[in-house]
Amino acid sequence: MNPQIALPILIPLLAGAVSLVFWRSRAMQRLVAVLGTAALLATSIWLLVSVGRDGILVMQMGGWAAPFGISLVADLLGAIMVVLTGIIGFAVALYSLATTGRGHEAFGYFPLMHLLLAGVAGAFLTGDIFNLYVWFEVMLVASFALLILGSEKPQMEGAIKYVTLNLVSSVIFLVTIGLLYSMVGTLNMADIAQRLAHLDDNGMIDALAMMFLVAFGIKAAAFPLFFWLPASYHTPPVAVSALFAGLLTKVGVYALYRVFTLIFYHNPGYTHEILLWGAALTMLSGVLGAAAQFEFRRILSFHIVSQIGYMILGLALFTPLAIIGGVFYIAHHIIVKANLFLVSGIVHRLQGSYRLEALGGLYRRHPWLAVLFLISALSLAGMPPLSGFFAKFIVIRAGLEAGAYGVTFIALLVGLLTLYSMIKLWAEVFWKADPREDADTAPPAPRRGELWLMMTPVAGLALCTLFIGLNAGPLYSLAEASAGQLLAPERYIEAVLGNAGGGER
């Protein structure tokens, strides 16, 4: 038995249930939020360590052997993603202690946050395609409710687009599962992979691959399916924005990685070529959208889109180095992007606006905040020696080695434009003089404890990106090992189906 596989799902579910029990007690809900996410982080690290030691871990739910029951599978990619979920969950839980208002907490902010984390962790760990759909829905329902917490006008308008497009994506996913089931008669991903390899109806398999691409592409906000993201991500409370920005689109990217390395790897000349151009256009359209924006969170939202392009690029090139780069990029991006949203929340708390024209002069008053922002922003743009540099470097190098010069050129250009965008933010928010002559319009200054609570997770995440940058070796070898597993799907299949009793490899 390997309890650590199920614990990252069970702990947030349990924490959510416990905070529902303490519906009226604000203090207890906050305590449970911090303890629950800390426990999630701890077990996820335990999971990663044991996966690194023993190889792919499998747990058969209810003791039903592999193709019949639901298997939970933790390979290195899944385990890395769960650790990142734990990090972001913990950071956001700490941060929301300071930023979440009484009104939001009264409507169940913390239980929903736990439910969202459970859905995300479940999606990373399941080995069953229909179960993946269920975890997607768990995550989506929680995110719907979090998105409209507070019921302001922009939130409603954003939520209608978000809900509609995500529902459409879920329906496409469901239809594809149905079609896939009629072809192979199984739902276990390892079993699907094994049986698809023996089918010769390539046209139908390619069609299914494309349907998965559309379904997960909407979730991952890839071109041309990303329009729900910039319309909605800047509307909810900022802790929710950070949680979404860090985790939700990456679940879509993870699903793309899983499906296109495990199941649909037979015809890369067709499927991965489409992924490649999708990646290029995603990068380009995201960064150009950001260049046209003058609001803190909207700029960051568009940059999510453009960064998703790099991750899909890693998958699309489909060489070992490219997959390493993609995994590295996901890890780097989750930490940095969540952190930038957290910084934007502090800026909003200090100056009462997200619009760049109303901000300014923060470097003079809060130099440490400015430094923390700069670390994350330059890391996002890919400046050495921060984590983003290595992530971009690996992906671009893989592109050059694979001979995809056009796409690589676009990736480099987008890096430059990202730098432009980050410098724009730096200059407008921190460097230029404060546009308001009198301080009357500013909100009341936050209390010291409140500011510390907001700054601690930001500083922690900035240290993470700095640490990855200065000491990229461990994460690189982890990404290398996980790319090795992704490119050898027979190991995954053997781990799931080989020993029906459940247990170690």
Place this chain on the structure above:
Amino acid sequence: MESLMAVAIGVLFAAAIYMMLRRSIVKLVIGLMLLSNAANLLIFAMAGMVRGAPPLVPEGLSAPAAAVADPLPQALVLTAIVIAFGVLSFAVVLVRRAWEVVRADDLDRMKDTDT
């Protein structure tokens, strides 16, 4: 029977997409409902239509004697119906709240968050 189902599912999908392309948000939600029902029917039909053959193993045997209906897609459809019910009831409430806040049933007047 299968071809009849195929036509019915196709009509449902077409109707759903037509409704979703309307400007009214109420019609949008009706479109979403039709869409999820079309998907459920599709999964149901994917297993093949078998009449009067429940998946029961006769006593003394370890496998059913003849071809039986596949119970798994029905379990999937059941799950999908429950999920769709939850999500769509959320969507209905959302539309109502949106109407209260924005005072418009027209997607063209909900462009504040677009760019």
